[in-house]
Amino acid sequence: MDGRDMLAPLRTVRARTTIFATLAAGTALVIAALALLVTLQAQLEQGNDAAAKGRDRDVAALVQTGALPRSLPLTQDDTFVQVLDAGGSVVASTPIERSTPVVDDIPAGDAFELHVVDAEVDVGEIDEFRVWALRVPSAEGDVVVYAGYSTESIQEATTVVRRALLVGTPLLVAVLAAVIWLLTGRALRPVESIRSEVETISETDLGQRLRVPATSDEIERLATTMNTMLDRLEGSVTRQRKFVADASHELQSPLAALRTRLEVARTPDEEVSPEPAESLLDDVGRMEQLVKNLLFLARRDAVQLPPPTQDVDLDDVVLEEVQRAQSQTRVPIETSTVSAAPVRGGREDLARLTRNLLDNAVRHAHRQVRVELGVHGDHVVLRIDDDGPGIAEADRERVFDRFVKLDDSRTPAVSGSGLGLAIAREIAEQHSGTVTASTGALGGNQFVVTLPAQ
Structure with missing residues (x-):
């Protein structure tokens, strides 16, 4: 079996439709999966950023009222808050652990500023932190409030979703391809039925017609069109056969007359009078005119001439x-x-x-x-x-x-x-x-x- 025979099943309308539809749906699913991951990460970051800025505001309010404690409560794991004075000394903070990033070199302005820094949370393990900095005036001078959180939880959430999509998307595409294959086969079944019926119609049995399903769709119109084409084909073949039969009949008479007169003319000692000769010429003229007419109609039937x-x-x-x-x-x-x-x-x-x-x-x-x-x-x-x-x-x-x-x-x-x-x-x-x-x-x-x- 050569390569063309091996690829023959892929050239069917059903196979091409399934392939193209699956590729289109698969592409759409991949794009949707990527959009989901990006949206999920953005939403998680947005929520955590809002919480960090809220802690910045709460601590800033304590600074301005002079009620800032030395030790700040830890509201959530993987988060921290630090307050540094102008000299870089820690004025207040949540419990400082190994995983707490160093923030004294992070600049701050009068408005919220976001900084992404890395901190070693364990030996050889680096985590990413998103830190929001806010400069706040106080009686002892300006201080900077830093509130941040580790992005590890966001990365873990997106990783879980990513793995689920990596497994689920191919499975969904496979199921979708199977459904498209079945639905396409079901939709094309009437077309195959029409093809099979047409295949059984031979030149000697052009009177057979296709069953027209009452579906009011393309299949019904296709069957109707095929029957109309068969009507035209049958009429054309009938006309052609009648044309040949009639032409043969019309040519037979002058040819028979010519043969008879020529046989009489070749009889020994039989003189050919001018009258039979004139009659022969009349027969030849009739036959010539008939042949011309037949050739004219044959050319018109063979070629659709422009006006x-x-x-x-x-x-x-x-x-x-x-x-x-x-x-x-x-x-x-x-x-x-x-x-x-x-x-x-x-x-x-x-x-x-x-x-x-x-x-x-x-x-x-x-x-x-x-x-x-x-x-x-x-x-x-x-x-x-x-x-x-x-x-x-x-x-x-x-x-x-x-x-x-x-x-x-x-x-x-x-x-x-x-x-x-x-x-x-x-x-x-x-x-x-x-x-x-x-x-x-x-x-x-x-x-x-x-x-x-x-």
């Missing part, structure tokens, strides 16, 4: 396509109401949109096709009418789906690939526009294309 931003005079594009269509049909195409219509888009795509709609109208028209184009407010509107049988209202949306043919109800004698209108709608939508079918003024079908005006 084109070229300045296009749509009226020039429409008139060019009308001229092309008129050269291939006897049905007259009226363009008297085509006016200037500048838009932003792709010229080739807009030409293809117009061509597909125009070819559909000419293919189904009886005697007339009318093309109208103009600017209406913020939009450019293109209308293409024919006097054919029209499209049933129930089919006016379905006709824009791929490979949908309504020729049986429109004109049984003609047939397209079922891709032209689908391509027209995709181009319109790419240009932030729409294309719809309705009943026109000529009594047949009317295609209406609406695009943003420039």
Whole structure:
């Protein structure tokens, strides 16, 4: 097992969450422990300092009233009080022991002054004392009152707390890590359940969906989003399969016709007349147009293209396509109401949109096709009418789906690939526009294309 495999369990969301949360909580606990120690020591020193200054005041009052005894009572172990005159002689004091620090060289002022000194309390043992000094005037002259205490008790208290924290903090962090691990695992359990369910869904069984828990939280939204994604994926795969099947079917007919005519043409002593040759060319043209349409849709499905931003005079594009269509049909195409219509888009795509709609109208028209184009407010509107049988209202949306043919109800004698209108709608939508079918003024079908005006 290499190093990456050994570290794999640590790369899980559960492990990372536990590690980061434990580190954050551990850091906070260490900071809190240090703050506790500092606060504890400060509070203890503050209390003892207040007591020492209080003894200074009490002794100062005795000095000023002339009632200062030679021996002062000891109020607490590890404390002392000494009163020194201007010559440094002890005027009064608590019982002087070995541990009592020497204070005659400690300066004093008219206000409280704090001094920290060391004193040998035992052989080789040094203690720290905090001493408060106060100069007091008396009838015999100024004296200095010193009140102090040993910090040993403070150090012992902080040491006890420190040891407790050194033991308790790691234990608390360990317990916290275990709790975070369990809670994270419980919180991620629905996610793992969703992952397991998704893992069982195969390409051949895209109809399966995830259970959506009624928790009104991120897990419910995740399951809903995954189901929505599966819906889109299933639809995409279904469209792809249908696309392949329909494309194969559409290519089969012209290929079969070509094969039949070519087999006839290769028959010995069989002359090939111009009529079969023209028919062959028609079949090749149909197949070529079908392949072009299939490639266009395949490219659109594969890549999400940005909206084109070229300045296009749509009226020039429409008139060019009308001229092309008129050269291939006897049905007259009226363009008297085509006016200037500048838009932003792709010229080739807009030409293809117009061509597909125009070819559909000419293919189904009886005697007339009318093309109208103009600017209406913020939009450019293109209308293409024919006097054919029209499209049933129930089919006016379905006709824009791929490979949908309504020729049986429109004109049984003609047939397209079922891709032209689908391509027209995709181009319109790419240009932030729409294309719809309705009943026109000529009594047949009317295609209406609406695009943003420039």
